[in-house]
Amino acid sequence: xxxxxxxxxxxxxxxxxxxxxxxxxxxxxxxxxxxxxxxxxxxxxxxxxxxxxxxxxxxxxxxxxxxxxxxxxxxxxxxxxxxxxxxxxxxxxxxxxxxxxxxx
Numbered sequence: 001x002x003x004x005x006x007x008x009x010x011x012x013x014x015x016x017x018x019x020x021x022x023x024x025x026x027x028x029x030x031x032x033x034x035x036x037x038x039x040x041x042x043x044x045x046x047x048x049x050x051x052x053x054x055x056x057x058x059x060x061x062x063x064x065x066x067x068x069x070x071x072x073x074x075x076x077x078x079x080x081x082x083x084x085x086x087x088x089x090x091x092x093x094x095x096x097x098x099x100x101x102x103x104x
Contacts, residue, residue: 002052009045010065017070057100064097069076 019035030054042062050058071090074080 002049005045006049006053006058006061007065009042009049010062011069012042012045013062013066014069016072017066017071018043053104057104061097061100064093067093 016038019031019038022028022031023032023035039059046062048059049062053061065068068090071086075082
């Protein structure tokens, strides 16, 4: 249950991180509400997951999911650049997340 909460917290981090772009400095109401709601739930689920998952593992996995999700969104939806170095770097993040999960 704690790992599921951490996964959902990470996915919600992707939503609030992307949402920040669409709030236009918190001047657009709907994106602001969605962003702040996702942020609050994400933090709550992260805190819940940390009851059973060590901080050093839970936090880096949460951040890693956020990095991967926002990077993929940026590349696929916002037409951000992609390079071999970016692909290698994102792959290393995935390897790190898997390694931390295995090490726990």
